[in-house]
Amino acid sequence: MTIEEKQQEIIDDFAIYDDWMDKYEYIIELGKDLPLIDESKKTNDRLIEGCQSRVWVASEFNNGKMHFTADSDAIITKGIIALLIRVLDGESPENIAKTDLYFIPAIGLQEHLSPTRANGLLSMVKRLKIAALEVLK
Amino acid sequence: MTTQEKITFNVEEIRKQFPALHREVYGKPFIYFDNGATSQKPQIVIDTINRYYTSENANIHRGVHFLSQQATDAYEEARRIVQQFIHAKHEHEVIFTKGTTDGINLVATCFGELLTAGDEIMISGMEHHSNIVPWQMLCERKKLTLKVIPVLDNGELDLEAFQQLLSEKTKLVAVTHISNTLGTINPVKWMIDQAHAAGAKVLIDGAQSIQHMPINVQELDCDFYVFSSHKVFGPTGTGVLYGKEAILNAMPPYQGGGDMIEKVTFEKTTYNELPFKFEAGTPHIIGGIATGTALRYLSSLDQEAIHAHETDLLNFAQEQLLKIEGVRIIGTAREKTSVVSFVVDGIHPFDIGTLLDKQGIAVRTGHHCTQPLMDRFGIPGTVRASFAFYNTKEEVETFIQALNRSIGMLR
């Protein structure tokens, strides 16, 4: 699947929910499938400190593709990270660096990426892209 | 104003005055429990602001024309309303500021100018960052020492420690009247007396007390009292610094500019008298005027009934919360205002806040700008519900149901 197809798939998945609580129920479920970062890798340099919840991400580059693992102390944040990783994992650094994550506003989660939302997600997206750019250097 | 008949308290009638309470969010009736952050505005305040910009707008203190005079009168009338509301001795002891933060920074800068290396400033462990950082900056600038009154497990101040920390070196005690995070009402009258006996001045952060209790700065005998209009049903961008005349006169001005001067020449500028000495530049005119409107509105209500209603909401909410497994209330002081902070075992406050939001309920989650206090309790943050007199018991019931549902999803 291309990045576009993966994003479209998520948009379709969310289209069946018109109640916000159902959407969040689903996000919470997704958080349980998040490829968890190794406890030993939860170091300060992999920590993204939001004002409220904390996020750790680790990236790896193998055979031309990027792979991510992550964790957060908040479950909803975990669910949203799981979505991001579902889209970006296994992609080339070029793709990751240039991709527009339009599925987030499309499924109504843009508030979580606003700079005022204190959950570190915006910084996390930046971190994923920086990881990709560093491989490209 | 004071002789005006008090309207009997009826929460449904009061709610009609606050248009924002009648909206929906995410298709759900809106429940606003974030009053500690800011209050909603009554129609009369909204109307005052509208009318001003529609037909009364002019600059103040400088025009010869009709509207300028009218605006100046309204602004100065608002100052008198504030004076009466907080029972200041003089009108010119009321300085309009941008808010609590601005008032504290003004005092830190200008009162701070009177201090010398080795002097001590005392704050408490439950202060808002606004009442911490300006003092840290001052201490750094003037080589002063910052002392911190510890907080007890129940969220009260350790008053014995306070007494021990007081000395002839203490020049200023800056404490909050009510903790925005815990709801603790501090015994400020007693603390002010103790501080004065040691020769220290006292600043009271009234950001959370102005809307919840009668304030009499002369009875308290505080040297400074600061608050923000937006937390007391007025607009953002305006606040008040009350200071005793003698101290304000002894302090150098804050910012330079128009209004604060008496005479300007390139050789020497002389400063205007109080309160203008501390009000450089065109102020937030309608902010000041609407602050007066808000305080007048609040004064028209039956204060005792409001207090009883807010206490009922607090007690009911706390009772219901404690019935939920895993809920721990942070802040169990004997004297509390209508604020309840809590944590739920194993669940991040952010998750609860997000799910409550989706059910139409606005609470605050996080550290509430009191990070040292969160560290004191060893928690990353809390969920905080803060009630105003326009909230209802039914809203608290809905909130408890929504909280139960959220916890069910998150466990």
Ligand SMILES: Cc1ncc(COP(=O)(O)O)c(C=O)c1O
């Ligand atoms: C106790 C306390 N002090 C200071 C402030 C700062 O007020 P403002 O942001 O209006 O200046 C607040 C507001 O949250 C507060 O609750």
